[in-house]
Amino acid sequence: MYTVFLLGCLQIQSAVICSLGIWILSEAKLQAAQAHQTWKSSLGLTEQITTVNPESAEQYSKPLPYRLKPIPILLAAPENFNPDLRLPPSLPEPPPQNSSPPTTSTKPKTPDAVLESIYTDYHYETDNFGQTNFFLEPTVQFRLRNGNKIFFKTGFNLFEQRGVESVTNFPLQVGWQGKIGQVTLQTAAGVDVFNRLPTAINLNAKVEASISPPRVSSSGRLLSVVVLSGNLEQGLYKSNARTLDNQITAWRFGPDLYWQIDRDTSLFSSLRLGSYNDGNSEVQSFSRLERKFGQFSLVANLFTWSYDRDLERTSGYFSPPDFLVYNGEVAWEGDITNFLRCRLAANLGRQRLKGEFDNANTYQTRCTVKLSPSIEADLGYSFSNVRNQETGGSAYSSNSLTGQLRIRF
16 A cells, blocks of 8 residues: 555656646747747838838939939039039938847958949040140049948049140049038048159048938939038149149138929039139139929029139139129930930030120030949030130130049949
């Protein structure tokens, strides 16, 4: 009886232990199932949040109809009629969205800098008075881990002018672009090395902020925005060989205003004040009002330029005491094929120099070839009789060939 009683107790103890084990395992399985279900629910909720407003999500995913690469504004010349000078600023990037819970990743660490793009600019300009300027400048841009950008620019420039020994220039520049709150800041500094002239230092800075938040349609088209920027530049005035021979440098500063009034109307306005090392000073202003009608556009341009003194004979650069250019522009831009897009434009207007009026006409063409999803090339030609030097009673005309090769990684 004692043995039977002992075996019964052991059976009861084993049953209790098994019951406890089954209960513990069931509870753990239930908790795991609940956790998995909770994780799936959170994923579903996140997906609903990210897709509840397609317009706000698509505005960053679809390609924008305009180039976002910042183009340096080189005033000090009537070439401000170039429409690239009034490109809208880049839109703010969307904040990162965490659609899954943090997990331990086995992926390699993100590098400190990633090669983002290589831009090579080309510009060749001649006139009927024996002046030739040639620029070939590649720029390599990297994106840092924190989203800021750094770039390195070099190149080869050549300046030829009748009666002056030619000048060869090798620019070297490093720059940084980043955001501080809602303000975009861009700075750069470099040196200009010459074949027969002393090395010179240059620097520039730009601060840009949106006065009103940008509104973008679901197709990625900019509807409205107001952007104000401040600019500061210092360096050699690369106008021609004689100006470089005289080692003329200038400080320039002033604001830019870009206003996208509606989806088809925009206004760009700029003001520059300049101070030269030869004691001269300048005031420039440029305004451009554009209205689009499908593939066509109508533009009104106004450019004013005045110097304190006319030093062209001594310093070599065009320094009119009173120069005014106004014209109207008719342009067409559209796709010729699925890989070729072109723009044709004609400017007709008037120019006034020292109280005398003359016709001011410019004809432009530019085509963009999409060589691959990551490679594009621009090629443009322009003819103009808008003056950029004193010619007396003689007619003036200039021809320019411009281009850019863009490689994105």
